[in-house]
Amino acid sequence: MSPESTGQNEHYIRVLRRRFRAWRGHRPFWAGLFTMAGGIPIAYFPYASMKLGNMTLAMSTTAGAGSLIIGVLLITLGLTMWYHSIVRVFAGVAAILLALISIPVANIGGFVIGFVFALLGGALSISWAPGEPVDADGKAPVAEVPDAERPEGELQAAAVPQQQGSGYDLAADADGGRHRAG
Template sequence: MNHQAPVYVRRSDDAWLTVGYYHFYAWRGRRPFWAGLFTLLGGFPIAYFPYADVRLGNITLAMATTAGSGSLIIGILLITLGLALWFQQGIRVFAGVASILLALVSLPVSNLGGFFLGFIFSMVGGALALAWVPGSPQEEITAPAGDTGKAAAMAGSPQGIPGIPAPRETETVHASETTAHADGGRNSAG
């Protein structure tokens, strides 16, 4: 091989997928994502089953009830609460309580809460919304002057693991006659 020949780096067409995944991962970490997803998924069967009909050959089975509009309202409210949890994480307590209450109301109103499928999803989503607490931001690690790149991210970390601060150095104090009683009564002099 010629060491002076230009090197062409083939750009991966999947690079945008990787970047998109990491952006989504970071977005998901700053909000009650799973609570919103379960609440959103719980609203669909509650709103769908009262209006669904199953065709078996020439026979049509309709599961419509007299409370179809109530089921639709409960389902749409749960879907809205699920989306609100994603984009307005400040209302997580309200959305969690409302999701649990709507799931309980869906039992008698909407075909046993969408045949228990929507009920379970909504209850889990509401519980996750109530349990989620926003995390505190990490301390930024300051790198020594002139240090850049990977070494800057690992500055002060044990074994070079980024994000874990190094243990703090403690002061060693030797016992004397004045500190002997603070050390459990032991005297260092003898």
Template sequence: MSAETPVQSAGTFTRLRLRFRDWRGTRPFWAGLFTLLGGIPIAYFPYATLKLGHMSLAMATTAGAGSLIIGVLLVTLGLTMWFQQATRVFAGVAAILLALVSLVVSNIGGFLIGFLFALVGGALALSWAPGEPPVEADGDRETAADPGGEGIRKSLPGDVPGEPALPHETGDGGEADGGVRAEIRDGGHRVG
């Protein structure tokens, strides 16, 4: 594949991978994943029966219902982080609080595994910020910031030929250099 090859000619796996990467980049993906993974052991361990040879080890406790609720809520918050990015702060705070409550309610937070995953997921959700939208190099497309596609830049004094620059933008020779020469000449102080 060369640099000129369009993405459409790539294989199905490559297209799906690129679409997933674009989707993942617009939301707190890792925060949702860690929160979701934190809810699974918290909800699972109170109901699990472990077999050690011929011996069964049951973890059934009176806090099983609380563990199930906390685990399901953490999984729901993880999915919310993925599909409702606007609620990421609420979901992050709720995940951290539920992780702390799981220490007391559900077998030390799913044997610390679920607690740590949910805590990291909540912290990642709080720290995530949406990125800047990419700037379109093509002037033909309409964007939300520039509906006409003409460009937003206004001309400044000194940009138009024949129009004088502002006094603070001229140096010794009358050029529009931002007053750099005047500042250097007077010991770094700007001359009005």
């Protein structure tokens, strides 16, 4: 590139990493990854066979189709957590239930590996919450109480920032939130 060029001077790998980090930050990424990682051994082990010299060790069971269905559903739920994060609670509960069902159906939940990953992914999906939007100056948004909801005679107080764990409780008053008439 010449010094007069208006193009980016950053390496394309840095740009891709930054885009991936931004994409990953707006969805339950680790929940989806653990759920998909749990679905793979649950679906794979009933159809796998190992060769020990001339002897073949088959781990197949009569419930091979059930474990394949559970594994494919867990992989689908993991992708759903990534691309439709609005249904993350449903996907998390479904992943936990499928992980529990995989214990009797799919070789003890994919030899416990798939069970633990699917259970962890479901729990992470249920507990994930989208972040608060940030203003252009990098400050958290400020919640203001509309004048119509303010009782008569109360002065307009400064806006209190709504942050998790900030110690402010706007809903509770000294009388438990009830206002007495008269």
